[in-house]
Amino acid sequence: MNGLCTGRVAVVTGAGRGLGRAHALALAAEGAAVVVNDLGVGVDGTGSGAGPAQQVVEEIRARGGRAVAHGGDIATTEGAASLVRMALESYGRLDALVNNAGFLRDRMLVNLDEDDWDAVMRVHLKGHFLPLKHAAAHWRGEAKAGRTPTARVVNTSSGAGLLGSVGQGNYSAAKAGIVGLTLVAAAELARYGVQVNAVAPAARTRMTEATFAETMAAPGDGGFDAMAPENVSPLVVWLASPASAGVTGRVFEAEGGRITVMEGWRPGPTVDKGARWTPAQAGETALQLLAEAEVPRPVYGAG
Numbered sequence: 001m002n003g004l005c006t007g008r009v010a011v012v013t014g015a016g017r018g019l020g021r022a023h024a025l026a027l028a029a030e031g032a033a034v035v036v037n038d039l040g041v042g043v044d045g046t047g048s049g050a051g052p053a054q055q056v057v058e059e060i061r062a063r064g065g066r067a068v069a070h071g072g073d074i075a076t077t078e079g080a081a082s083l084v085r086m087a088l089e090s091y092g093r094l095d096a097l098v099n100n101a102g103f104l105r106d107r108m109l110v111n112l113d114e115d116d117w118d119a120v121m122r123v124h125l126k127g128h129f130l131p132l133k134h135a136a137a138h139w140r141g142e143a144k145a146g147r148t149p150t151a152r153v154v155n156t157s158s159g160a161g162l163l164g165s166v167g168q169g170n171y172s173a174a175k176a177g178i179v180g181l182t183l184v185a186a187a188e189l190a191r192y193g194v195q196v197n198a199v200a201p202a203a204r205t206r207m208t209e210a211t212f213a214e215t216m217a218a219p220g221d222g223g224f225d226a227m228a229p230e231n232v233s234p235l236v237v238w239l240a241s242p243a244s245a246g247v248t249g250r251v252f253e254a255e256g257g258r259i260t261v262m263e264g265w266r267p268g269p270t271v272d273k274g275a276r277w278t279p280a281q282a283g284e285t286a287l288q289l290l291a292e293a294e295v296p297r298p299v300y301g302a303g
């Protein structure tokens with residue numbers, strides 16, 4: 001078989017369900033051997049179980065692919081390090097890391113407990129940083145040994161991180177942080193042959209099917225099921241493959257049949273007085289500049 005990822009080894013975090021599962025199956029269908037990580041937690045991050053990761057491994061094997069299960073917590077050093085180690089010990093190499101695991105603890109800010117803040121920041125932000133760090137250390141070693149890899153990292157942000165989302169202060173902050181991490185990683189790791197991009201998906205999973213039941217529903221008429229998680233995976237597979245050479249530090253929205261390049265912060269209207277403003281002058285100038293600036297997109301759920 002000659003797929004986009006033939007001969008490559010990919011790690012997908014949170015691949016026991018939803019988007020991660022779809023990514024793992026799609027990577028395997030394009031020839032990658034996949035380490036399927038999942039801690040098997042509940043929607044709010046509590047509990048654990050080996051079932052989901054093992055089930056996806058069995059699905060991949062039933063389709064003739066290669067996969068192993070990893071049941072560790074990717075937001076711990078041991079979980080992240082053992083995940084990278086499992087790829088190397090099982091298949092002798094690592095080519096792509098898809099950071100995807102996560103969960104929600106939605107609350108309005110005034111009701112958001114410190115625990116809900118910490119848990120969501122931890123799983124998304126630290127849960128991206130630690131696997132990235134351990135994979136990058138391996139790739140740097142390879143590059144230094146004269147075997148510069150064609151390595152890829154695909155991170156998972158969210159529209160909530162890009163535009164903000166009411167009731168998701170913790171999640172929006174974590175997902176915006178993932179964009180910052182993506183930009184730095186792309187810049188730091190280019191010299192070692194590593195490209196780092198992020199996707200902001202939208203799909204029907206247990207994370208969304210209750211809150212957005214109507215938007216997420218499959219069509220009854222057998223037409224295109226736009227919100228199926230499998231629709232996000234083709235872009236992820238391409239970003240994880242050698243075919244995406246030259247693409248790094250970018251953020252894409254992916255939903256249904258639509259792929260959008262998200263264009264980030266850039267300087268808008270500006271003025272330089274060449275001296276210090278008084279607060280009143282600074283305010284007057286800020287209002288003039290705002291009048292010339294583009295109006296920001298609304299925060300999800302606002303109004």
Ligand SMILES: NC(=O)c1ccc[n+]([C@@H]2O[C@H](COP(=O)([O-])OP(=O)(O)OC[C@H]3O[C@@H](n4cnc5c(N)ncnc54)[C@H](O)[C@@H]3O)[C@@H](O)[C@H]2O)c1
Nearest residue numbers: 014017018019039040041073074101102158202203205207
């Ligand atoms: N579904 C959407 O529309 C949507 C939109 C924007 C972003 N996202 C993001 O996509 C990613 C996947 O979400 P999903 O919708 O498929 O949700 P999901 O709940 O179906 O899948 C997430 C998986 O991550 C696993 N997980 C959670 N914490 C873990 C940990 N510490 N270690 C290992 N595995 C862990 C869970 O067990 C679960 O199987 C998340 O990062 C989510 O924030 C989803």
